[in-house]
Amino acid sequence: MCARFIEQDKEIKKLFYQKIKEKEEREKQKHLEKISEGFLGWLLEPIADVAYTWRRISEKEQGSSGENSVGWALHLWLPSSAVVINDLVLEVEPDEFIQIDHLVLNTNGIFVLETKSWDGAFLGTKDKWRMKQGNKWVEVQSPTKQNERHVKLFKKWLEENLPDLHERIKDHIHPIVIFKRAKWVKAKDCSMPVVIGGMEAAGEIRKIKGENISEEDINLIIEAVKNAKPLDHDEWKKKHSKEKEKNRERYQVTTGKTSNGKMYVRILGTKEDAQKVAEEYKNQNYTISEIRQDKKDKNVWFFYYS
Numbered sequence: 001m002c003a004r005f006i007e008q009d010k011e012i013k014k015l016f017y018q019k020i021k022e023k024e025e026r027e028k029q030k031h032l033e034k035i036s037e038g039f040l041g042w043l044l045e046p047i048a049d050v051a052y053t054w055r056r057i058s059e060k061e062q063g064s065s066g067e068n069s070v071g072w073a074l075h076l077w078l079p080s081s082a083v084v085i086n087d088l089v090l091e092v093e094p095d096e097f098i099q100i101d102h103l104v105l106n107t108n109g110i111f112v113l114e115t116k117s118w119d120g121a122f123l124g125t126k127d128k129w130r131m132k133q134g135n136k137w138v139e140v141q142s143p144t145k146q147n148e149r150h151v152k153l154f155k156k157w158l159e160e161n162l163p164d165l166h167e168r169i170k171d172h173i174h175p176i177v178i179f180k181r182a183k184w185v186k187a188k189d190c191s192m193p194v195v196i197g198g199m200e201a202a203g204e205i206r207k208i209k210g211e212n213i214s215e216e217d218i219n220l221i222i223e224a225v226k227n228a229k230p231l232d233h234d235e236w237k238k239k240h241s242k243e244k245e246k247n248r249e250r251y252q253v254t255t256g257k258t259s260n261g262k263m264y265v266r267i268l269g270t271k272e273d274a275q276k277v278a279e280e281y282k283n284q285n286y287t288i289s290e291i292r293q294d295k296k297d298k299n300v301w302f303f304y305y306s
Helices: 010-037 041-077 143-161 163-172 197-207 215-226 233-250 271-283
Strands: 083-093 096-106 109-116 121-125 128-133 136-140 173-179 184-188 194-196 252-257 263-268 300-305
Touching: 010 083, 010 096, 041 083, 041 096, 041 109, 041 197, 083 143, 083 215, 096 143, 096 215, 109 143, 109 163, 109 197, 143 163, 143 173, 163 173, 163 215, 173 197, 184 194, 194 197, 263 271, 271 300
Parallel strands: 109 173, 121 184, 173 194
Antiparallel strands: 083 096, 096 109, 121 128, 128 136, 252 263, 263 300
């Protein structure tokens, strides 16, 4: 018996891909504007328009082909107890989406899979990735860091929509990166397994032993992600503004700057309160230092940010 496929509701996907299309159109226009400003721009712009569009279509076709191939391999090589959801889209916060290539649900764990259909040779060291071009290694976007973000946001979505379940399963969510077309891949000291093709990914999933997640919890996740809708932005903001007000009543936050110019946040409360504040700063793309407890007052925590 093979793993089951589950299809997600198309409403949220339609919105997500519309936003992707709008973003690509903006990037295309910027690209063409640069060309039009140059020598013979009037002549080169139509050619560049066609070349840009063809390249984007080619990239999408390669990506889609790789993802379909991996999806079918997971279907064939995973047990009948497993569920595979391909191309899962979730809106975690207003206008902040994640697109997960493959989400695998099984009693041994939940697996977030990122598939790359890149050609060539790739080397990843501590989540920094490079591609060989001629005799040089050129830095590329990190697929492991990208998938780390997917896991982080998926956990955040679970915490928002299924808070009790999130507490039970948060330690059993595992990321995997899959290279489908690369000729050579080596990963050293990366934060997650990196494999070649869907069969190896299925083998990596099977390595996790134990009945870590109940069938009831799996069914809860299936129903939640299958029927996930775009967020009502006004309702979301109302809900979270109320939560922030409650948190302010429970603990105190002050910000400041040290004599040498370092920005800091000081929290009067518990370590968990400080971690929540730090997470808010991370979500705003700040880099923060380790959270420290004040040496004199054990109820005070602080961190630096930039």
